[in-house]
Amino acid sequence: MKMTKVGLLFPGQGSQYVGMAKTLTERHAAARRTFEEAGDCLGWDVLRLCLEGDIAALTATANAQPAILTHSVAAYRAWTELYGERPAVGGGHSLGEFSALACSGVLSFADAVRLVRHRGELMQAAAGAADGGMAAISGIDDDRLERLLEEIRSEGAVLVVAGVNSAHQRVVSGHRTALERLARRIEGLPAKYTPLNVGAAFHSPFMADAAAQFRIRLEDCVYGAPSWPVLSNVTGTPHAAEGGEASLIERLTLQMTRPVQWAACMETMRAYGVERTVELGPGSVLTRLWQSIRPDGDSEYSDDPRLLAKSDAAGIPRTAQTSRGDAGLANFLPRCLGIAVATRNNRADAEAYRTGVLEPYRAVERLVAANRENGEPPSEDQLRQGWDMLLSVFETKGTEASERRMRLTTLIKDTGTDNLFSVPKPNEGGFAS
Template sequence: MSKVGLLFPGQGSQYIGMGKSLYEQYAVARETFEEANEVLEFNLSSLCFEGAMDELTMTFNAQPAILTASVAAFRVLLQELRLTPTFAAGHSLGEFSALTCTGAIKFEDALRIVRKRGLLMQDAVVSNEGAMLAIIGLSDLEVEAVCEEVSTGYGSMVVVANYNSHDQIVVSGHTAAVDIVKEKLSAKGVKTIALKVSAPFHTPLMYSAFAGLRDELESCSYGKFAYPVISNVTATPYSDSNYIVSNLTTQLFKPVQWHNSIQYMLNQGVHSFIEVGPKKVLKNLLTGYSKVHQSVSFEHPFEIGAIREAGIESHPDGMGLISKCIAVAVSTQNRNWDNEHYETGVVIPYNKLVDLRDQLIQSNTEPTIDQLQFALDMLRSILETKLTTKELQRERFNQILTNTCTHELFPLFEVS
């Protein structure tokens, strides 16, 4: 079975119409966008599907929009395929999507955080005073040297923002300084691409957003990881959810170590990747990595077939059922705001599910029928507590049993 890495795109991947095809075909995608509309208190769906590009590109809109489109795609992916990710990584904003999809951050919290993050980042610089530029074909040292040459002080700063791949680096800073870098490199025949962003991300110019983002992050609680997420700052997996606040605040003004993140996963035996969300930016960045066996993207219904043909699906087994129960527990919308009831009916059963999975992994044993029944019972408690409709509960359980080929083990299983 191939080890699979999930990749979540960052800002700049937005476009009008993103997420619409999934929204129209899958109930779980519609629920995701509707939940975002409710949490953000404006019609994000309309902005994504038919809004103005200038409005969508604004940082405080683009960030929750891309997060929502990515989470919707992830939920469809888990519903339709048998997948057990080995790692996940997200590029800049995409790290929030990765953390949400692994269960470390609740979707509603992530929406509020990235909306606030976008506002803080937008306010950190005067309009049109910041820009980002992708540079193709130069080494790290060559790009760093150009940035050092052009930067004359805090009023004219340009630094490396993203180490994207072996031949693509992104610089960020004051617009005038970025323009000078572009002119110098263009004169030498170096290819550059201006990014569709509205602020100089991952630079010291973001320092003023630090405290506000930290406060927003500290106001939330965080859960366990269903599978490891690679940090943009360290290019290694989070060892604990306690590092979420520090990593995501530091990420504001530190470069994204994307090349090293991909290399880490390759070194751990991940050779198949799925980009989950709008466009194919991250899939395209994988070109040139000799150890990448296959890479696919998922943002449209027709791409399900291509993923199946690539043979990336996990083999059906009991562990797959437990993983699906955890994924459905995370992805199903909550409509119960009784905190005490939520703790006993959702949090405790979810933790028991995660503990069961971890114990089986540590002991390297397959789950028994009783343990699988226990997992289904824990999920039933979670869905009932979240006030999920009986119809949707039946749909979710049918998907789990079908996608893990375990129907025959539980022929009498029903939602009461």
């Protein structure tokens, strides 16, 4: 059975809005726990800012970045818990690259949310040194745009291309006065000028000092192997395993001052054979950009309540929607994967995490992929491997007994596997009392 290859898209700063994540957190406990985890890491209520904060506070770079990343990770956990699908590749726009790295397992969520908070603080401080901004430009060819930018730079201003979003759209970054001059100079041309909802001139020389300081924090992080490829904004290609941590740190540092090569990222997704994209996080800007590149492609986004709506079939992957009895078994292993991803990690032992979470998780991932490829239902032994993986994940992550019982009870009920499994009592092992 041919599988549809899925590419995940993670939005960047500018996609925030007051009220974001409301439906997501109302419907999905995993999403609520993700926001609680972010609040524990940062010491303030991230969800309350998203739902009730004023737009000025939410748009502040130091707040917007952790809020958007948390929303994206929460949506990813809910999506994985429902569908259990493994993407072919993932990419995020600027800040969204960190969301992708967190969801793929390269960064722990705790490290990622703290990193982008620090990144936002550094960028916000850099913004105070100059009155900068950004704008999207479309309908003008590169040569003419570069001539206009050069003219304005010759007047003593900073104004550079900060992003290549599609074949027809560029993002420029620099002094606000320079942006105003550019807006006036393209009046009358068949071009469109759209100011962006950001607080500074990102991806420009203004961020050089911030990038140097951010590199120090990057060097203190622990990095894991990705469970799926993540694209670099700097190169438009996947972060290479052979480059190791040094290559990853270098690219994430350069990302702050270099243009976002989003069009190149999308071409790489096409090269991977991606037929369907899912945008996880606030808004649908990246979905529209993908549709401009591949109008015949299938696209979904988590802000559409239909994608993550709970229904009898919501947890059944598209490839396993057969009879209800068969669907329960076909959905069992993907649900195990989704629960593993959505369960909060309460411990910080990297080696235990590798052996108790990553290795059994990836073994079950391989089973799911093989069963889908062959169009075969899982065997009883494979179902038990998924069950044992979950028990290992709970133990390694230090999951409370009440949460373990709730998750396992729901899994058994939703998949009709009560003839195979029963929730262990505390004295039977698998639960901490």
